[in-house]
Amino acid sequence: MSIVNGLTSSIGKTPMIRINSLSEETGCEILGKAEFMNPGGSVKDRAALWMIEEAEKSGALKPGGTVVEGTAGNTGIGLAHVCNNRGYETIIYMPDNQSQEKVNLLRTLGAEVRVVPTVPYANDMNFQKQAGRFAATLENAIWANQFDNTANSLAHYESTGPEIWDQTNGGVDAFTCAVGTGGTLAGTSLYLKEQSANVKIVLADPMGSALYNWVTTGEATMTPGPSMTEGIGNSRVTQNLAPAKIDDAVQVDDQEMVDMVYRLLHQEGWFFGSSSGINLGAAVKIAKDLGPGHTVVTILCDGGSKYQSRLYNPEFLAERNLTIPQFAQQ
Numbered sequence: 001m002s003i004v005n006g007l008t009s010s011i012g013k014t015p016m017i018r019i020n021s022l023s024e025e026t027g028c029e030i031l032g033k034a035e036f037m038n039p040g041g042s043v044k045d046r047a048a049l050w051m052i053e054e055a056e057k058s059g060a061l062k063p064g065g066t067v068v069e070g071t072a073g074n075t076g077i078g079l080a081h082v083c084n085n086r087g088y089e090t091i092i093y094m095p096d097n098q099s100q101e102k103v104n105l106l107r108t109l110g111a112e113v114r115v116v117p118t119v120p121y122a123n124d125m126n127f128q129k130q131a132g133r134f135a136a137t138l139e140n141a142i143w144a145n146q147f148d149n150t151a152n153s154l155a156h157y158e159s160t161g162p163e164i165w166d167q168t169n170g171g172v173d174a175f176t177c178a179v180g181t182g183g184t185l186a187g188t189s190l191y192l193k194e195q196s197a198n199v200k201i202v203l204a205d206p207m208g209s210a211l212y213n214w215v216t217t218g219e220a221t222m223t224p225g226p227s228m229t230e231g232i233g234n235s236r237v238t239q240n241l242a243p244a245k246i247d248d249a250v251q252v253d254d255q256e257m258v259d260m261v262y263r264l265l266h267q268e269g270w271f272f273g274s275s276s277g278i279n280l281g282a283a284v285k286i287a288k289d290l291g292p293g294h295t296v297v298t299i300l301c302d303g304g305s306k307y308q309s310r311l312y313n314p315e316f317l318a319e320r321n322l323t324i325p326q327f328a329q330q
């Protein structure tokens with residue numbers, strides 16, 4: 001054990017965790033990168049740190065500046081932590097279909113949160129576009145622009161990818177994760193493919209996203225949805241995602257995701273958010289496809305505590321015709 005120097009140095013270098021029940025079920029090693037152990041509690045801390053450091057290096061962000069972002073939550077949380085640490089203001093635009101826990105948390109962290117109506121990306125009032133326009137009106141401010149700012153995927157090329165390669169001693173057969181901005185999948189895939197062309201990269205997609213079709217047919221057309229997952233799925237191929245090296249895609253529906261997170265909570269004690277459930281559901285499908293003896297790595301994006309009013313709320317699930325596994329019912 002060694003000492004880590006302050007907040008930003010504690011981002012990344014997360015443990016690689018063997019998920020025992022899934023490994024035993026499949027005969028494969030199902031391994032998860034414990035991104036919920038970052039200081040802001042999610043995989044997005046890495047992107048937040050890299051985007052701020054790139055803006056500092058380019059001179060776009062100077063002492064006392066402001067970081068504006070459109071985010072479903074976790075990027076904002078990561079940015080708020082790093083901005084507090086470096087003395088910047090944080091202003092977050094967020095669509096109104098996100099959990100109240102994330103809004104409350106961002107405000108507690110000191111960010112100014114502007115909740116705006118949920119409209120498609122093509123609409124000028126989309127939360128990302130509003131963030132970009134507002135940042136342009138301020139002095140010494142940046143729009144982090146996580147979807148198309150490739151400092152995001154660079155974070156994963158420079159940190160997540162090398163960590164996965166080291167932690168598996170180069171023994172990773174497949175890597176899978178869901179895509180929001182695509183930063184995690186793109187950066188990690190580019191690094192892993194540079195080490196070995198044999199690492200299979202699989203995009204894990206919730207329903208109601210266009211990315212499964214994009215990978216499997218070349219056309220980013222929407223699949224039936226929506227999904228109750230947060231922070232993942234997309235209707236377009238972002239600049240972060242475009243260069244990703246992807247071999248295949250799998251879909252995981254909401255019921256499979258619910259079964260996964262409740263099973264892991266009640267049988268193993270893990271408390272994960274919905275995207276981790278999608279990722280682990282995909283990892284199991286890939287492991288079954290590859291057969292026993294393979295190592296499949298995925299991302300444990302965040303923990304479950306931000307989702308108590310939705311994923312861990314039986315009434316919310318019932319409204320969506322989702323059932324909690326029998327063994328998890330009180």
Ligand code: PMP
Pocket residue numbers: 042043044072073074075178179180181182183184185230231232273275276301302
């Ligand atoms: N899981 C969660 C909980 C997230 O908040 C996000 C980012 N929105 C992702 C997964 C997807 O990560 P990325 O943006 O790197 O594709």
